[in-house]
Amino acid sequence: MLSRKMAKSRSFLIGILVLSCWTAIANAERMIYKDPKIPINHRIKDLMNRMTLEEKIGQMTQIDRSVASTEVMKKYYIGSVLSGGGSVPAPQASAETWVDMVNDFQKGSLSTRLGIPMIYGIDAVHGNNNVYNATIFPHNIGLGATRDPVLVKKIGAATALEVRATGITYAFAPCIAVCRDPRWGRCYESYSEDPAIVQAMTELVPGLQGDLPANFRKGVPYVGGKEKVLACAKHFVGDGGTTKGINENNTVTNWHGLLNIHMPAYYDTIIKGVSTVMVSYSSWNGVKMHANRELVTGFLKNKLRFRGFVISDWQGLDRITSPPHANYTYSILEGVDAGIDMLMIPYNYTEFIDGLTFLVKNNFIPMSRIDDAVKRILRVKFMMGLFENPLADYSMTKYLGSQEHRELAREAVRRTLVLLKNGGSSDKALIPLSKKSPKILVAGTHADNIGNQCGGWTIQWQGQTGNITVPRFLRP
Ligand SMILES: *[C@@H]1O[C@H](CO)[C@@H](O)[C@H](O)[C@H]1NC(C)=O
Ligand SMILES: *[C@@H]1O[C@H](CO)[C@@H](O)[C@H](O)[C@H]1NC(C)=O
Ligand SMILES: *[C@@H]1O[C@H](CO)[C@@H](O)[C@H](O)[C@H]1NC(C)=O
Ligand SMILES: *[C@@H]1O[C@H](CO)[C@@H](O)[C@H](O)[C@H]1NC(C)=O
Ligand SMILES: *[C@@H]1O[C@H](CO)[C@@H](O)[C@H](O)[C@H]1NC(C)=O
Secondary structure (H helix, E strand, O other): OHHHHHHHHHHHHHHHHHHHHHHHHHHHHOOHHHOOOOOHHHHHHHHHHHOOHHHHHHHOEEEEHHHOOHHHHHHHOOOEEEEOOOOOOOOOOOHHHHHHHHHHHHHHHHOOOOOOOOEEEEOOOOOOOOOOOOOOOOOHHHHHHHOOHHHHHHHHHHHHHHHHOOOOOEEOOOEOOEOOOOOOOOHHHOOEOOHHHHHHHHHHHHHHHOOOOOOOOOOOOOOOOOOOOEOEEEEEOOHHHEHHHOOOOEEOOOHHHHHHHHOHHHHHHHHOOOOEEEEOOOEEOOEEHHHOHHHHHHHHHHHOOOOOEEEOOOOOOHHHOOOOOOOHHHHHHHHHHHOOOEEEOOOOHHHHHHHHHHHHHOOOOOHHHHHHHHHHHHHHHHHOOOOOOOOOOHHHHHHOOOHHHHHHHHHHHHHHOOOOOOOOOHHHOOOOOOOOOOOOOOOOOOOOOHHHHHOOOEOEOOOOOOOOOOOOOOOO
């Protein structure tokens, strides 16, 4: 009786033991973060608990494709790759070549211990403009002149498809600069000098990322599936307000001026679920935006409750000091401490990784700051479905330069045309032209030059003259 009872409880004990062993094994093997059915916040927490400092700093690092490789992605746990202006896998590369390149880098990321996929970003600011044969849309200055946010949203949706056509998931657009001085060389990237027009044109964001589902929480990043891409509101903040329009210079204005002119469009993009915000090279009242904790962390993250990630501009860290890169460790400290989450390095990534590692290990930068950055980056990666669909296929290459997109671009060009003067006087108006005119003279150096007509950010960063991309048709 006794022994039978003992035997029974023993087998009960063994049962418990087996069960708990099994649970332990199941927990170890059950990668919660890999399960798309688990809420994103739990996935983030699970993944972050598994990550080393090295892996976290890797997530914060964005490098240019020219220094990226499958091995580099793997060895340094690189979180993101970009194409700088004109940085392409080969001259006139096809969409398939782009997809192959992006996938090669991605395979490096996927082969790491935790297999966190990378994000590939590109300056798709008027179409996927670095890419040969992509549809080139008018620049923002022209789109602002159309006063038509619906058109701008359609351009966003077309651009998203052409970006995805090349295997890319992230567009550094829209530029929501409010250009207050036409001498600024980048004024053409601004929709308007009028903040209200710039606000209206933030419809590019739902065009690129998709429409927010009903009742979606405001300020939380959103990307609606495989035909959409991450957007980026830039350049935070005051890039269009610099003294005399000097590029990357100092925007001198009080808090009221900043909030009323340069800030409003950020409210709109955040409400529309913009996933990322890029910091401006410029300064506000003498303080570099890349080192401005008050505005990046205090205002954008805490006050506006932006939940996506903040990215630096190209070598933006270097330019915190004058001359650039004079004290890089100091720049890393200032930039990361200000609240920048992902750093566009773009070349010497070991210098950044070593510098940031040093600063964290020696308590110059608290672990909480690193965790905030990584949490934001992972949130975006989970939210956009990157863990479920990290690799691109060729199914979307057909969108690159599609006939439908070219028609949309032609429509946009018609709508951007601005008539400055109509003939000699109001009673001698030139337009409308007589339908009977047999010939029309179009003159000037840009009249038959597709490169000049497309402007900057076309194939090359500064654009290029001549037949640099494929015209819509070679005349019937
Ligand atoms: C603004 O430009 C002036 C003239 O080039 C230069 O001396 C100054 O350092 C610049 N300021 C900033 C903040 O870039
Ligand atoms: C770099 O900046 C740090 C922090 O301000 C300072 O302690 C250090 O002396 C600087 N190094 C150089 C070479 O200027
Ligand atoms: C990267 O930076 C480190 C540290 O400043 C330097 O020693 C190295 O030469 C740099 N590498 C390149 C490729 O510029
Ligand atoms: C450009 O794209 C269009 C539409 O996808 C395609 O029909 C055409 O062959 C492409 N041209 C070149 C030169 O790649
Ligand atoms: C571009 O190509 C077209 C068609 O071949 C030609 O008529 C035109 O002169 C070329 N333009 C330039 C600037 O080379």
